[in-house]
Amino acid sequence: xxxxxYRGPGRxxxxxxxxxxxxxxxxxxxxxxxxxxxxxxxHLYNGNVPDTRVGTTFGHEFTGVVTEIGSEVxxxxxGDHALVPFNIACGKCIFCRQGLFxxxxxxxxxxxxxxxxxGYSHTxxxxxxxxxxxxxxxxxDVGPTVIPPGMDLDDAVLLTDxxxxxxxxxxxxxxxxxxxxxxxxxxxxxxxxxxxxxLFGAGRVIVIDELDYRLEFAKNYAQCEVYxxxxxxxxxLFIKKITDYLGADVCIDAVGAEATGSAIQSxxxxxxxxxxxxxxxxxxxxxxxxxxxxxxxxxxxxxxGNFIPIGNVLNKGITIRANQASVKRLxxxxxxxxxxxxxxxxxxxxHRIPLEEVxxxxxxxxxxxxxxxxxxxxxxxxxxxxxxxxxxxxxxxx
Ligand SMILES: [Zn+2]
Ligand SMILES: [Zn+2]
Numbered sequence: 001x002x003x004x005x006y007r008g009p010g011r012x013x014x015x016x017x018x019x020x021x022x023x024x025x026x027x028x029x030x031x032x033x034x035x036x037x038x039x040x041x042x043h044l045y046n047g048n049v050p051d052t053r054v055g056t057t058f059g060h061e062f063t064g065v066v067t068e069i070g071s072e073v074x075x076x077x078x079g080d081h082a083l084v085p086f087n088i089a090c091g092k093c094i095f096c097r098q099g100l101f102x103x104x105x106x107x108x109x110x111x112x113x114x115x116x117x118x119g120y121s122h123t124x125x126x127x128x129x130x131x132x133x134x135x136x137x138x139x140x141d142v143g144p145t146v147i148p149p150g151m152d153l154d155d156a157v158l159l160t161d162x163x164x165x166x167x168x169x170x171x172x173x174x175x176x177x178x179x180x181x182x183x184x185x186x187x188x189x190x191x192x193x194x195x196x197x198x199l200f201g202a203g204r205v206i207v208i209d210e211l212d213y214r215l216e217f218a219k220n221y222a223q224c225e226v227y228x229x230x231x232x233x234x235x236x237l238f239i240k241k242i243t244d245y246l247g248a249d250v251c252i253d254a255v256g257a258e259a260t261g262s263a264i265q266s267x268x269x270x271x272x273x274x275x276x277x278x279x280x281x282x283x284x285x286x287x288x289x290x291x292x293x294x295x296x297x298x299x300x301x302x303x304x305g306n307f308i309p310i311g312n313v314l315n316k317g318i319t320i321r322a323n324q325a326s327v328k329r330l331x332x333x334x335x336x337x338x339x340x341x342x343x344x345x346x347x348x349x350x351h352r353i354p355l356e357e358v359x360x361x362x363x364x365x366x367x368x369x370x371x372x373x374x375x376x377x378x379x380x381x382x383x384x385x386x387x388x389x390x391x392x393x394x395x396x397x398x
Contacts, residue, residue, distance in 0.1 A: 166192025
């Protein structure tokens, strides 16, 4: 089968790889129909996540048709078209039972923090991901959710990560009616977090980034204020100024390890790898939130230490909340929001690229070329939605 194959930092290609097989009675094999590239895949691509092994296949945001099931799979059936949450979760351990599907204690033998994640290095279990024609899906009765009839596949694939992660970012912020929310990062997650902040009653939503085309997109999609930090001397002071010198009630870090904006953080976190990524956005969030406020982190960092202003966390009495989204817990509500048109995730998809051209897809997304917001890899076309027509007459990738 055709699959994305990681060859080392900055290098991926489409290769023939062996078909995945059922390895456990609770596994399923899924023929992938849509598979996104995520901002967090770029952390892998750029060599910022430890134990990312050459030869692995990335991809934790995918939909697909079930082609085979193990002997103990009871709910999912061959022929079902499912969206598959990025978390691999057993559904039975003490963490899964609390709804913490991102922290399953069984699916990742390598760590005691994060659970298993498709295509996300051996620090997240070493599972091959969905940027391939086929993928093995463990615990097939737990995560995979049959796509409701009539739902566009482009909406469905974004319910595997972008929508729940953006939503949970806002949820963890504990937003009160009228609150000012600042979102750092105008990637798909930040844009979705801004959009979802309104659902929790925010009175003002501000997005900060360095790319004007993304800020413009965020302004239109999430009806928020947007500012380019390149145009200001000090983003923290700027946020203080526009919030009566008190700071924002809630700050959301939707950037993670590859933040720009601070030379010292970039050198130590991205070049020398003395810390697990550059926590510039997180530092700004801590320093620009109001005393007693909440910082919500969904940006991804490697599983080791970072230089963050922890003294300010203490002295300001800040609450920090953070986690990988618990996709399965949030899906029922978010499917409803998509069906009711409250959230329109497919608008985020700017590029549709055949799996064969995965190297181009990574380059376009990583280098922020062609005003790319969110690329999706098209693997096996099937006649499921209106989106198919868009693919056949794309001008290159649109
Ligand atoms: Zn993702
Ligand atoms: Zn579990």
